[in-house]
Amino acid sequence: MTDILNALVLLANFVLVPGLTYGSQLALGALGVTMIYAVLRFSNFGHGETMSFGAMITILTTWWLQEKGITFGVLPTALLALPVGIIATVVMCLLFDRVVYRYYRREKANPVTYLIVSVGILFILSGLVRFIIGPQDRVFADGERFIMKARAFKQMTGLDQGLAIKTTQGVTVVTAIVIVALIFWFLNRTRTGKSMRAYSDNEDLALLSGINPAKVVAITWVITGALAAIAGTLYGLDKGYKPFTYLGLVLPIFASAIVGGVGNPLGAIAGGFVVAFSELLLTFAYKRVIAYLTPGDWIPEGLVQLLSTDYKLAVSFVILVIVLLVKPTGIFSGKTL
Amino acid sequence: MSFLQGGGLYGGYGGADILHGCSIGVDKGEVAVVVGPNGAGKSTAMRALFGLLDLREGSVVLDEKDISRLPPQERVTLGMSFVPQNANVFTSMTVEENLEMGAFVRQDDFRPTMDQVFSLFPVLGQKRSQPAGELSGGQRQQVAVGRALMTQPSVLMLDEPTAGVSPIVMDELFDRVIEIAKTGIAILMVEQNARQALEIADRGFVLVQGQNRYTDTGQALLADPEVRRSFLGG
Numbered sequence: 001m002t003d004i005l006n007a008l009v010l011l012a013n014f015v016l017v018p019g020l021t022y023g024s025q026l027a028l029g030a031l032g033v034t035m036i037y038a039v040l041r042f043s044n045f046g047h048g049e050t051m052s053f054g055a056m057i058t059i060l061t062t063w064w065l066q067e068k069g070i071t072f073g074v075l076p077t078a079l080l081a082l083p084v085g086i087i088a089t090v091v092m093c094l095l096f097d098r099v100v101y102r103y104y105r106r107e108k109a110n111p112v113t114y115l116i117v118s119v120g121i122l123f124i125l126s127g128l129v130r131f132i133i134g135p136q137d138r139v140f141a142d143g144e145r146f147i148m149k150a151r152a153f154k155q156m157t158g159l160d161q162g163l164a165i166k167t168t169q170g171v172t173v174v175t176a177i178v179i180v181a182l183i184f185w186f187l188n189r190t191r192t193g194k195s196m197r198a199y200s201d202n203e204d205l206a207l208l209s210g211i212n213p214a215k216v217v218a219i220t221w222v223i224t225g226a227l228a229a230i231a232g233t234l235y236g237l238d239k240g241y242k243p244f245t246y247l248g249l250v251l252p253i254f255a256s257a258i259v260g261g262v263g264n265p266l267g268a269i270a271g272g273f274v275v276a277f278s279e280l281l282l283t284f285a286y287k288r289v290i291a292y293l294t295p296g297d298w299i300p301e302g303l304v305q306l307l308s309t310d311y312k313l314a315v316s317f318v319i320l321v322i323v324l325l326v327k328p329t330g331i332f333s334g335k336t337l
Numbered sequence: 338m339s340f341l342q343g344g345g346l347y348g349g350y351g352g353a354d355i356l357h358g359c360s361i362g363v364d365k366g367e368v369a370v371v372v373g374p375n376g377a378g379k380s381t382a383m384r385a386l387f388g389l390l391d392l393r394e395g396s397v398v399l400d401e402k403d404i405s406r407l408p409p410q411e412r413v414t415l416g417m418s419f420v421p422q423n424a425n426v427f428t429s430m431t432v433e434e435n436l437e438m439g440a441f442v443r444q445d446d447f448r449p450t451m452d453q454v455f456s457l458f459p460v461l462g463q464k465r466s467q468p469a470g471e472l473s474g475g476q477r478q479q480v481a482v483g484r485a486l487m488t489q490p491s492v493l494m495l496d497e498p499t500a501g502v503s504p505i506v507m508d509e510l511f512d513r514v515i516e517i518a519k520t521g522i523a524i525l526m527v528e529q530n531a532r533q534a535l536e537i538a539d540r541g542f543v544l545v546q547g548q549n550r551y552t553d554t555g556q557a558l559l560a561d562p563e564v565r566r567s568f569l570g571g
Contacts, residue, residue, distance in 0.1 A: 191441070194430070198438045201427040208421070209484070210413045210442035 002159065007292035009161040013150075015284055019277045021169040021238055024176035027272030028231035029249065030256035031183065031265055032224045038200040038263040039220040040101070042114030045250060047228060049125035052246035053092060054229025055236040056133045058085030059140045066142070074144035076171065082233055090225035096121055097221050105217075122247075129243050138241040141168050168238040179230060180269060183223070187265065192219060200263065248313065252279070255316035259323045261330025270331055275316050283309045338398065340364045340523050341417070341492045343386045346395035354393065355381045357547035363523045363540065365491065368514060370555060372531035372568065373544035379527040380422065380496050382544065386525070387419045387494060388412050399492070414442055418490035422497045422527075425481035428470030432461050435469050435480050439487030447487060454483040457513060475506035479513075486517070493517065495526040499533075511537050532569050535559050543568055 029051060036044040044050075061081035071077045100121065104114060147170045150162025187193040192215075199206040199216045207213065232246065239245070256275045260267025285303035307315065323330060339362030349355040355378045363369035371379045384390050386397055388409045396405045404412060409419070427435050436454060440447035455462035458479040464472060469480045478498050485493055495514070499507040507530060515537055518524045528534035535541050538555030543564060551564055558564050 191437075194434055194437060195441060197430060198427050198434075198441075201429045202424055204421065205425060205427060206438070207409060208413065208419050209438050210410050210488070211438070212410070 003292045005157075006159050006161045007289045009153075009157075009159055009163050010289050010292070013161065013163045015277070015280045017163070017165055017169055019273070019280045021172045022280070023273035023276035024172050025231055025235045025238070025272075026252055026256045026276050027269040028176055028179060028227055028234070029253040030260065030268035030272050031180070032227040032231065033253055033257045034260075034263055034265055034268040035220055035224050035227070037257070039196060039216060040105075040114070042111045042118065043254070043262075044118045044224075045115065045254075046118045046121040046125060047224075047253065048246045048248075048250035049122050049129065050089060050093065050225065050228040051232030051235065051249070052129050052243050053125055053232070054085045054089035054225070055232035055241055055246075056085075056129050056243075057088040058082050058229065058233045059133065059138055059236070059241060061085065062140050072143060074167070076141050076143045076168065076237055078140055078142075078233055078237055079171065082230065085229040085233055086226045089229035090222050093221040093225035093228075094218065097217065122250075126243065126247065133243070135243055138236070140241060141237045143167060166238070168234075172234045172238055175230065175234060179227070183227075183265060186223075196220065251313060252276075252316040255320040259319055259330055261332040264330070264332045267330050267332035274331070275319060278319055279312050279315045282306045282315050283312055338362075338401070341386065341397075341399050341525065343382070343397045344395055346382060346385050346392060346397075348385055348390055348392040348394070349381065350390055355547050356385060356395075358395070359542075359544055359547055359549050361386065361525070361542055363492065363525045365523045366518055366521050367539040368518045368524045368526065368537055368555075369540040369542065370531075370534045370538035371525070371527045371542045371544060372534060373542075373550070374568065376546075377544040378547040379544055381547070383419075383494055383496055383525065383527050387417060389419075410442075413488060416488070416491035417494065418485040418488050418492065419494045420481045420485045420496060420498060422500055426469040426472075426477050426484065429468060431466050432469055432472070432480055432483075433465040435484050436461075436487050439484035442488060450487055450489055454486055457486075457516065458483055475502045475510070478502060478506075478510060482510075482513070482517075490522060492523045492525065495524065497527055497529055499528065499530055507533065532559065535569075 029047065033044055033047050036042065058078055058081045061084040062078045065077050065081055070080065072080050100117060104117060144167050146164060147167055148163060148165040150164040153163045187197055195206070195211045196216050196219060198209065199211055199213065235249065252275050256271035257268050259274050260269065260271025283305065285305040287300050287302070287304045290304055291299040342362035344360045345358050346356045346360070347354055347358060359378065359382055361371060361382055371382060373379050381390065385392055388407055392405060396403055398404065399415060399417065404415065427438060430438070436451050440450065460476055461479055461483055464476065469477060472480065482495065482498065499510055502510070511533065514524055514526065526534065535555040535558050541553060541555045541558040542549060543551040543558065551558060551561065
């Protein structure tokens with residue numbers, strides 16, 4: 001019995017908790033990608049760098065707050081700085097829309113052109129971020145490090161395996177739940193949110209109903225910018241901030257959005273968790289879990305790992321390919337908000 | 338001069354003109370029907386009245402005001418409402434949300450109007466929480482008309498509202514159209530089912546190649562042997 005519990009705790013510690021955290025981060029990122037796709041109808045490859053930009057502003061503000069001696073008690077100070085990051089990212093998104101995307105909207109450019117433009121913005125942003133904060137690793141999490149320490153858990157339960165939950169992991173999951181609830185409330189309950197869904201569903205009919213496209217586009221960027229800043233900050237808090245990782249993050253984010261059904265917010269969230277858990281489950285070494293679950297003292301010789309962690313990124317690609325082959329519209333059929 | 342009057346319309350979608358000087362008008366409480374062979378420019382004429390294509394020549398007058406240069410959204414606020422032929426509902430949104438979007442330009446309480454729509458189309462009331470995309474073709478048309486009525490328009494324009502619905506549903510829809518006209522709304526309709534549409538029409542316009550060929554009351558057109566032979570299949 002204790003063996004089974006030990007095995008479960010082991011899985012919870014190395015798969016469930018990190019999976020929920022990483023899944024929440026991907027879900028928030030994919031939500032931003034999916035919003036842009038649903039309303040502006042293009043794949044925004046600049047989203048990862050937008051997240052990076054938001055995280056950077058939050059970090060700079062965090063440092064400034066720390067210098068002033070302001071902290072957030074047991075919680076990371078970055079949460080206090082986050083509103084500044086959100087506002088800066090939203091302003092940046094609206095600025096890029098005004099200066100760049102609006103032109104292509106008026107030209108009625110095709111989606112491929114938009115995609116290339118978003119790659120251009122990706123490079124501008126990544127250069128800007130490296131110019132301002134530099135390419136190094138930054139750890140900016142402070143406050144209490146753990147909600148639950150492995151040792152405390154062992155003492156509490158008397159099990160051999162510990163369960164550790166970092167504060168940043170707790171903060172990530174809770175924030176993600178709050179934000180997702182807010183987004184769904186906004187889209188389904190408010191007049192403006194509904195007008196966004198209407199515009200995403202049928203642009204021409206939305207115009208005939210008197211919905212102002214400029215306003216819908218602006219609100220979409222506000223939401224996307226806010227989501228990007230939050231997702232970027234949470235990811236940086238949890239895993240440490242390094243501009244380069246945000247470039248790589250675009251892939252699992254797009255995989256999440258497409259797996260769930262691009263354009264569908266519910267799909268973005270489901271997709272985030274599917275990708276996160278697939279990565280973790282396929283690269284986890286099951287050696288000790290199997291040792292617990294098999295009778296006697298037998299321990300497998302190898303690590304019993306399906307894939308080396310080096311192939312983590314490949315997992316999201318494979319999922320992407322499978323989904324595109326088997327169900328191209330994604331788990332929840334996409335294309336509308 | 339009618340309440341809504343397009344006169345001497347010339348224009349198309351950028352290439353060659355499709356409209357060659359046709360004139361269409363409708364008064365409050367009337368049903369006006371535009372019929373004609375395929376490619377006659379019926380739908381184009383309707384879209385021109387709503388400002389969905391650029392006119393090269395001609396004018397559109399609503400309630401003695403020239404609206405030829407106004408964008409469609411502003412025509413909506415002036416009391417014009419348009420039901421396109423295709424993709425005329427928000428498929429992913431519920432019936433109720435569709436109607437709500439129809440009332441988007443309104444700042445006042447639109448609940449009474451929504452109740453009116455539900456009493457006009459009772460089936461929509463039963464399916465108010467269902468996505469419009471899951472409804473049958475006839476019910477979708479009702480949603481589309483209902484959405485257009487939410488602005489409390491003075492002119493309702495329908496582009497082939499009975500395309501792809503069964504004859505029973507068509508009769509049913511035409512009955513509703515008459516009912517709506519009786520409330521004092523001007524109705525302008527493009528129809529493929531020319532004979533049935535002309536039967537309920539106060540005014541009929543037969544368009545050929547972007548020009549008016551015959552203009553008369555619906556009954557007179559139906560009685561005209563030449564119109565019958567050329568356009569109504571004998």
